[in-house]
Amino acid sequence: MSSHSNDDPRPAAPIPSEPHPTGPLPAEVAGTAPWAGSPARGGSEHYSPFVELARRDWARLAHRLEQPLNQDDVDRLRGIGEHLSLDEVAQVYLPLSRLLSIYVESAAHLRAATNDFLGGTTRRTPFVIGVAGSVAVGKSTSARVLQELLRRWPSTPRVELVTTDGFLHPNAELRRRGLMERKGFPEAYDRRKLLRMVSEVKSGKPEVRAPWYSHLHYDIVPDREVVIRSPDVLIVEGLNVLQPARVRADGTTGLALSDFFDFSIYVDANPAHIEQWYVDRFMRWRHGAFANPESYFHQYSYLSDEEAVQRATDIWNRINGPNLRENIQPTRSRARLVMSKSRDHSVSRVLLRKV
Numbered sequence: 309m310s311s312h313s314n315d316d317p318r319p320a321a322p323i324p325s326e327p328h329p330t331g332p333l334p335a336e337v338a339g340t341a342p343w344a345g346s347p348a349r350g351g352s353e354h355y356s357p358f359v360e361l362a363r364r365d366w367a368r369l370a371h372r373l374e375q376p377l378n379q380d381d382v383d384r385l386r387g388i389g390e391h392l393s394l395d396e397v398a399q400v401y402l403p404l405s406r407l408l409s410i411y412v413e414s415a416a417h418l419r420a421a422t423n424d425f426l427g428g429t430t431r432r433t434p435f436v437i438g439v440a441g442s443v444a445v446g447k448s449t450s451a452r453v454l455q456e457l458l459r460r461w462p463s464t465p466r467v468e469l470v471t472t473d474g475f476l477h478p479n480a481e482l483r484r485r486g487l488m489e490r491k492g493f494p495e496a497y498d499r500r501k502l503l504r505m506v507s508e509v510k511s512g513k514p515e516v517r518a519p520w521y522s523h524l525h526y527d528i529v530p531d532r533e534v535v536i537r538s539p540d541v542l543i544v545e546g547l548n549v550l551q552p553a554r555v556r557a558d559g560t561t562g563l564a565l566s567d568f569f570d571f572s573i574y575v576d577a578n579p580a581h582i583e584q585w586y587v588d589r590f591m592r593w594r595h596g597a598f599a600n601p602e603s604y605f606h607q608y609s610y611l612s613d614e615e616a617v618q619r620a621t622d623i624w625n626r627i628n629g630p631n632l633r634e635n636i637q638p639t640r641s642r643a644r645l646v647m648s649k650s651r652d653h654s655v656s657r658v659l660l661r662k663v
């Protein structure tokens with residue numbers, strides 16, 4: 309790993325010769341930008357809080373791992389997305405799941421050592437992983453693949469997944485607050501309820517309930533919920549899971565969701581590619597989910613191709629694009645690991661925060 313590690317103390321160029329397609333990290337880490345992680349050139353000493361691995365180096369890690377997938381697993385993975393390549397699963401997500409299982413095991417050792425020190429017997433709580441990123445960047449696909457893979461490791465047979473859309477205010481409430489055009493923005497969520505849910509899981513509560521959002525109805529479904537029963541791992545996936553804590557009216561700061569995370573992943577890509585994925589998915593849904601008369605977007609199934617592209621682009625430009633720029637992308641450098649995707653969805657590099 310040392311050959312591509314930013315531990316390398318050689319001086320590096322302060323400005324990368326070729327800007328990363330997804331843009332630089334913010335100023336506080338930009339001087340040590342992981343995007344600039346290419347070999348040393350020019351000026352001053354240069355350190356990054358991240359270790360950067362190019363795709364080929366990351367994929368090489370997979371060779372050291374046994375293939376833990378049987379035919380059932382492969383079939384279940386295929387069910388996650390017809391476009392998901394099994395090579396991508398084996399070369400990118402399998403090593404990632406192993407890395408995560410190392411963190412889970414190390415958290416168990418830390419708890420045991422802490423218990424020894426305190427003379428206590430605190431019970432293990434679920435290892436919580438946050439998965440953040442734009443609408444349509446591939447968060448749910450990544451989270452579901454990781455759920456399937458993590459289940460294969462002996463330390464984490466029980467992995468549950470919760471998405472933050474269940475914590476959006478119901479449409480009636482969003483309308484009352486004038487927020488129907490702000491779905492996905494931080495203020496559209498019941499953040500206190502979301503924080504309480506994750507805090508209860510991390511406090512060891514044996515059964516925690518979360519509300520459920522239907523993409524078909526584009527609303528919260530009142531009589532359905534997700535029940536989380538002390539899993540080994542809980543994956544919390546959503547646009548805003550790495551948002552910093554809110555500043556209260558009196559100037560004090562509360563807790564952030566990420567205060568309860570044991571690990572966090574930001575799924576990153578060039579915004580122009582993400583927009584294209586959004587439009588492509590919209591076009592597919594037009595013949596699939598939208599064709600269902602119960603769908604909130606049923607009228608979209610009657611649009612011509614051209615009108616549908618226009619409609620999806622318009623939603624992107626009004627809602628999801630601005631949310632990515634204003635709220636989501638600024639949280640990228642808070643993640644423990646950043647997965648950077650190319651136009652074809654393949655992961656081109658991985659950045660891992662140093663420990």
Ligand SMILES: Nc1ncnc2c1ncn2[C@@H]1O[C@H](COP(=O)(O)OP(=O)(O)O)[C@@H](O)[C@H]1O
Pocket residue numbers: 389390391392393396441442443444445446447448449450585588589652653654
């Ligand atoms: N690894 C992948 N390989 C191929 N297609 C993918 C991959 N990840 C996501 N996609 C596609 O990109 C689109 C957005 O992915 P999705 O997981 O639904 O995003 P999000 O949950 O971030 O909104 C979907 O059409 C999905 O099929």
Ligand SMILES: CC(C)(COP(=O)(O)O)[C@@H](O)C(=O)NCCC(=O)O
Pocket residue numbers: 443471472473474491492493545546547548623627628
């Ligand atoms: C439901 C979402 C806000 C995603 O929420 P998340 O699961 O990330 O909390 C998003 O998919 C969405 O519907 N955005 C509003 C604009 C649109 O219809 O695409």
